[in-house]
Amino acid sequence: MNMIPDDILTKPATVASSWATARLGERDPGSTPATPVGPNAAAPERVDLETLDAIQRRVLWLSSAIVDAANHGRPNASGLKVGGHQASSASMVSIMTSLWFAELTAADRISVKPHASPVLHAINYLLGDLDGSYLTTLRARGGLQSYPSRTKDPDTVDFSTGSVGIGATAPLWAAIAHRYVRSHFPQTPAPGRWISLLGDAELDEGAVWEAVADPQVSRLGELLWIVDLNRQSLDRVVPDIQIARLQGMFAAAGWEVLTCKWGRRLQALFNEPGGDDLRVRLESMSNEEYQRLLRTPDDQIHSRLLADNVNSTALKGLVDGLDGAGLAAAVRDLGGHDLQQLLNTYRAASAERPTVVFAYTIKGWGLPTEGHPNNHSALLSPSQMLELARDLGVDPADPWAPLPVGSEEAELCARTARHLARPVVATTAVPSLPTALGRRHKGTVSTQASLGRFLLDLRRAAPEVARRVVTLSPDVASSTNLGGWINQTGVWSVGERHDWFADDNERLLRWVEGTQGQHIELGIAETNLVGLVAELGATWSRSGQPLLPIATLYDPFVSRALEPWSFGIYAGGQSILVGTPAGVTLAPEGGAHQSITTPSIGLEQPGCTAWEPAFAQDLEWCMLAALGDIGKPGGTSAYFRLSTRPVDQGLAEHPDDELLLERRRRNAVAGGYRITPYDPTEHVTLVGVGAIMPEVLSARRRLVELGVNAGVVCLTSPDLIFRAFQRRTRGSKTGPDSSILETIFPRSRPTPLVTVLDGHPHTLAFLGAIRGDEIVCLGVTEFGQSADLDDSYALHGIDVRSIVEAALDLIKR
Structure with a gap:
């Protein structure tokens, strides 16, 4: 954060003294009607512009004061700057005031630019949606979050933002998710508009353009983006003039592009002699x-x-006819601060395709730091806050004073609050899931292939549950074994599409697209995938209709998708992410397609349970458990790491006895089980995860031949085992039951451990601390190369020989 002397950021005194007229333009005594958005939305009442202007002045003060109170109004023993963004908030004041008080309906949902969170809280305070006690708590524990948070802020926040580009695109994915829900559950309420407020520097993020270019997006007429074009980023003024390029990129993707550039005062000057030259200049x-x-x-x-390079007599005559203050006011008269111009622009938005509005604004509008290239995180000094209070007609001794009772502003706030009041969303419960689907898993099969079978079995055994499942993939549906599911359910799209291959008898994958399908295919953009899966996983709270979204992608690309998926979980989205194929088991593909760190990433991800089952039966049990944890209050997302490697299902030695099989199931969904019965005379315990289990079991047989009594533990979720360990050692009352630890690692008999997985070995290093065992951790720590599977395992030291030698070394044989 920039620490900048106040005098550097102080604007010229003549500009400061003329703020009231220079920034707001001439007040129009007329009124403007707002236009309803959404098919069933009621229009707001006509709004008097002078009243709207008075409200935006109060919003500007409150948003600045919220940041000031956080930094200067409460004890700060650490001495660290609390931070906040007064300038970034100020540029959004006109846009947000005009939207909330003259345009929005109760059906609309809106994503607010991260650094404008104080403006959102100021508006919610004026609407009675935020208790005044919170106004001094920005960035304090239990108070207002640094950026809008749907799950952690005390007032109404529709979308969490703060991860640049991710929050901006969330309404886009929410619009698709709502359309999906409406097409499958027609009783779902009709939507209003899905609106994003974003800064122009945010358009540097690749995630934005991946979303804008998705083919289905061009048909979303309910989508509206408003770009705060203040031409500044964190460190600098955005170089050159980029607006034409940005407009062209949106237009090429099928968007309606509108520009709100100049205010009415400046436009009037453009009509004067020399005005054309002034516009060009x-x-x-x-x-x-x-x-x-x-x-x-x-x-x-x-x-x-x-x-010197301006040679226009007409322009000189126009400019010479204005005094300094008038000219200063004119060049600041931008459309993004002209309330009438903004409302006119909103009304011009398309209803047939998405619309983007480029609203020209000034960063730090109305503040002493206005327009300074280093004002991004600069804080107004106490004297500057007093100056601002004087300009805005606020008593600095009572900064949170409500609007005068009976005033037009107070009445407009009350009417707006009633107009925007939302009905309570009643959530439909997901039907109860079975604990098993009745298939006896035999033969040799991979966990990836088992996923396809699982979905078909679920549709047969629990059709009402399967009805709420929606699968997604970034152009890898067939290679992640979703083909059978797609053949039975179809592909969902915004509208019906003609199937030109319907008469092709040789095709194996029936790619029928329409509004009743249950698979959504995206382009090769993992950020889009997880953005949509997060919003599909939030429909239980947005519309009351829970979905069970399952997204598949290649496991090496989980890291690419991680940040937006993690942010989606933070924002309340609940989903299942399947990474497959995983590890080095896709050996001929070489290092480019071999995932190493994803097991530990899954273990470390908050709000998510990571699974890596080795056998088809384990996958079935664990997937049912994961599905039961999403689509509801307090739900938890899941990450499954699957493999293309076929594994002999008999190696699991699942019991035939129903009682013993149920005990095995309970252990599997708790995190792991012993394949070999516990033997107090064990010399060493081999612990494996996922597709490496055949090597672990082969190593055990070789050790037995050498006279070593080796036991075998199969972990389905190191994540759950770690949490059970934390609960036991720290006495936590939350998290999984720690009794699973006693089942697989009895404290009464410490035994050396050899852990093996097709991933980074540190994932399982904590197991040695459960009871103080000596431990050797085998896994993948280097980039791979193309090879067959045996050579690849040997290269990374996870083959049978390496496991046996590690065990012998550990027990000193």
Whole structure:
């Protein structure tokens, strides 16, 4: 965060003194009707612009004061800057005031630019949705979050933002998720608009353009993005003029592109003699030159506009006819701060395709730091806050004073609060899941192939549960074994699509697209995949209709998808992510397609349970348990790491006796089980995870031949075992039951451990601490290379010979 002296960020005094007229433009005594959005939305009442202006002035004060109170109004023993973004908030004040108080309906959902969270809280306070006691708690424990949080803030927040680009795209995926729910559950309420408020620097994020370009998005007429085009990022003024390129990129993706550039005062000047030249001069300026103009004293603006390279007699005549203050006000008259212009632009949005509005604004609008290239995280000094209070007509001794009772502003806030009131969402419960599906898993099969079988078995055994399952993949549906499921359920799309291959008798995958399918195919963009799966996993709380989303992708790309998926979990999305194929088992593909760190990533991810079953029966049990944990309050996402390696199912030695089989199931869903019965005379215990179990069991047989009594533990979820360990050692009352530890690692008999997995060995290193065992951890720590499976395992030291030698070394044989 920048620590900048106040005097550097102080604007010229003549500009500060004329704030009330220069920033707001001429007040229009007329009124403007707002237009309803969404098929069943009621229009807000007509809004008086002077009243709306008074509210935005109060919002500007409150948003600035919220940040000021966090940094100057409470004890700070650490001495660290609390932070906040007064300038970034100020540029959004007009946009958000006009939306909330003259445009939104109760059906609309809106994502707010991360650094504008104080504006959201200020508006919610004026609407009675936030208790005033919270206004001093920004970035404090139990208070207002640093960025809007749907799950942690005390007031209404529709989307969590803060991870740049991810929060901006969330309404896009929420719009698709709502359409999906409506197509399968018609009783779901009709939507309003899904709105994103984002900064222009946020458009640097690749996640934004991956989402914008998805083919289904161009048909979402309920989608509206408003870009706060303040032409500044964290460190600098955005170089050159990029607006034409950005407009072209949106237009090429099928979006309606609108621009709210100049305010009415400046547009009136454009109609005067020399006005055309003034427009050309302002629009040909680089971003840097315009920002420098904002920091220029009034008496120097004439000379900067009439630079040496400007040869226009008409422009000179127009400029000379304005005094310094008038010219300063004119160049600041941007459309993003003109309430009438904003409302007119909203009404022009398309209902047939998504719309993006580029609203030109000033970063730090109305503040002493206005337009400074380093104002991103700069804080107003106490004297500057007093100056702002004077300009805005606020008593600094009573910063949180409500609007005067009976005033037009207070009445508009009350009417808006009633207008935006939302009915309580009643959540439909997911039907109870069975604990097993009745298949006896035999032969040789991979866990990836078992996933396909599982989905078909679920549809047969629990059709009402399967009805809520939706699968997704980024163009890898067939290679992740979803083909059978797709053949039975079809592919979902925003609208019906003609099947040109319906008469092709040779095709194996029946790719029929329509509004009743249960698989969604995206392009090769993992960020899009997890963005959509998070919103599909949030429909239980948004619309009351829970879905059970399962997304498949290649496990090496879990890392690429991790940050947006993790943020989706933070924001309340509950889903299942399946990474397959995993590890080095896809050996001929070489290092490019071999995942190493994903087992520990899964173990470390909050709000998620990581699984890596070795056998088809384990996958069935664990997947049912994971499905039972999503789509409800307090639910938990899941990550499954699966393999293409076929494994002999007989190696699991699952009991035939129903009682013993149920005990095995309970252990499997608790995190693991012993394949060999516990023997107090064991010399060493081999612990394996996932597709490496054949090597672990072969190593055990070889050790027995050598006279070593070796036991075998198969872990289905090292994550759950670690949590059970934490609960036992720290006395936590939350987390999984720690009794599973006594079942697989009895404290009465410490035994050396050899752990093996097709992933980084540190994932299982904690097992030695459960009872203080000596431990050797085998796994993959280096990039691989193309090879057959045996050579690849030997290369990484996870083959049978390496396991046997590690055990012998450990017990000193």
